[in-house]
Amino acid sequence: MKKFISIFLILTLLILPAGCTSKKELSKVDKKRLEERKQDYKDAQNLIKLYMELVMQGKRDEARKYIAPSSNKKDIKTEFPLKPLGYSINRIEKIGNKLIASVKLSQGVKGKAYYTIDIADYTIGKKSDGDMVIENIQVKSNLVFFEAMVQGEKSLLLREDTHTEAIPVLKAFELPDYIANDIAFQPLKKVRINREKYGSAAISNDGKKMILCSVDGKNTIALAVERVVRAFNSKDKKVAEAAGTGGGGGTEKEEGASSGEAQRVDVVPLDYFEGATVEYVTFSPSGDCIYIQTRKGDKVGLSLYSTYSLKILSPKLMEKFNSPEYNIINAYFNNEDTLLVSAKNLKENKVENYILDIKNDVARKQGR
CATH class of the missing domain: 2.140.10.30 (Dipeptidylpeptidase IV, N-terminal domain)
Known part of the structure; x- marks a missing residue:
């Protein structure tokens, strides 16, 4: 029995150092991977910033150099030439072996009531030489605010993406x-x-x-x-009477007693x-x-x-x-x-x- 215990202790002493070494090696590998991941995120952010800065400065041809030739990027066609007015990088996350950057871009038309807000996903990969490149740009949402005539009345409309119908958000009489x-x-x-x-x-x-x-x-x-939406009691005659009158630079209208809401436009x-x-x-x-x-x-x-x-x-x-x-x-x-x-x-x-x-x-x- 004593002989068995002695053999067990000897084997334990031999195995333990090997186990500790493996954990240390694993810790080094994890640390290296973490550092590489941090660097990838940093490089991706720098790439998007570089690309967007060129876009904001109107240097679109130069900006395209950072997009892979195989990219299926498609520019949204608009009636007027848009000028970039602001952007922000919302987040960068890793999906599979790619990095996805969500970017918000605001654009307007000189002297016209036409304004857009796009949110797009930029897929970032690596070329054979290790440098990062934008592989794809996919617009996730496209908000368009513009002027148009609706039933003979000048209005401002809002369209929430390219495939939906625009709705009036402000009419001239308001x-x-x-x-x-x-x-x-x-x-x-x-x-x-x-x-x-x-x-x-x-x-x-x-x-x-x-x-x-x-x-x-x-x-x-x-x-x-x-535009402010306020809840009200449909039995409240005062609110019902005030609906549609406006005052102090605003207009208010009743959306129906059953809805229990009134909209006020403050100007x-x-x-x-x-x-x-x-x-x-x-x-x-x-x-x-x-x-x-x-x-x-x-x-x-x-x-x-x-x-x-x-x-x-x-x-x-x-x-x-x-x-x-x-x-x-x-x-x-x-x-x-x-x-x-x-x-x-x-x-x-x-x-x-x-x-x-x-x-x-x-x-x-x-x-x-």
């Missing part, structure tokens, strides 16, 4: 004829809303908030429009641009900020507002880029609330690129 311009830095006066001529427009991700520009001669007023003046046109309007990817690009003669400037308070954001940045020294060439969001601006320094006659931190109201020149 806008007031005049609105009190109570913006702090403008003289208080009533401003006429031209319901027959719209300029640039944008819609939020959830489809509830809209920015619409009404053009009256050489002047433009930017309106913040929000608030965001800004008034005298003698100027609005070229582009967009929400930041986070939805927290509104960007407006204006032109007055040869001068192209920018304005930034809070989506929630509708007050001016980043007054120092607005003062800088609306001064006679600068002229905006291109601007787009490349993060939730980060704006990249390319501007002509008229004083020094050169193009300068800036990263605008909107929340902190500071601009950092690129290349420094």
Whole structure:
């Protein structure tokens, strides 16, 4: 018995070190795999950023170099040429041996009520040399906000993807004829809303908030429009009587006693641009900020507002880029609330690129 126990102990001592070594080796392998996976995610993110930056700058031919020739990418055809206004990388995940990046892209048409939000999956693989490449781009959702005539009435419509019917989200009669311009830095006066001529427009991700520009001669007023749905008791005569009347820059209508809901369209003046046109309007990817690009003669400037308070954001940045020294060439969001601006320094006659931190109201020149 003692002899058996001795043999067992000897074998145990021989096996244990081997087992510990195997665990250590396994730990090293796991650590290496984890590091490789982290690097793959980082490389994939850098590839998407590089590709999207070229797209935002209008360098689409150069951007296509990062797409595999075998890709079945198809551009969505639109009635007007779209300008990219902002993008964000929502997430990157691994499916099988591929990485899938979900990217949101906002685009608009210069001076027109036409705005799109696309969410697409970018499939990323590796070439034979180990470099990453975009193998496929598949649009998962396509939100289109545009102006059209519906039963002889000018309306703004929303289509949630290319295969569904567009629905009216704002009709001309829901806008007031005049609105009190109570913006702090403008003289208080009533401003006429031209319901027959719209300029640039944008819609939020959830489809509830809209920015619409009404053009009256050489002047433009930017309106913040929000559709609010409120539940009510169908027996409440006061609500029923109020339905369809509107007040304080909004209209309200009863959707039917059985539905128990009333919709109110709130219209608030965001800004008034005298003698100027609005070229582009967009929400930041986070939805927290509104960007407006204006032109007055040869001068192209920018304005930034809070989506929630509708007050001016980043007054120092607005003062800088609306001064006679600068002229905006291109601007787009490349993060939730980060704006990249390319501007002509008229004083020094050169193009300068800036990263605008909107929340902190500071601009950092690129290349420094």
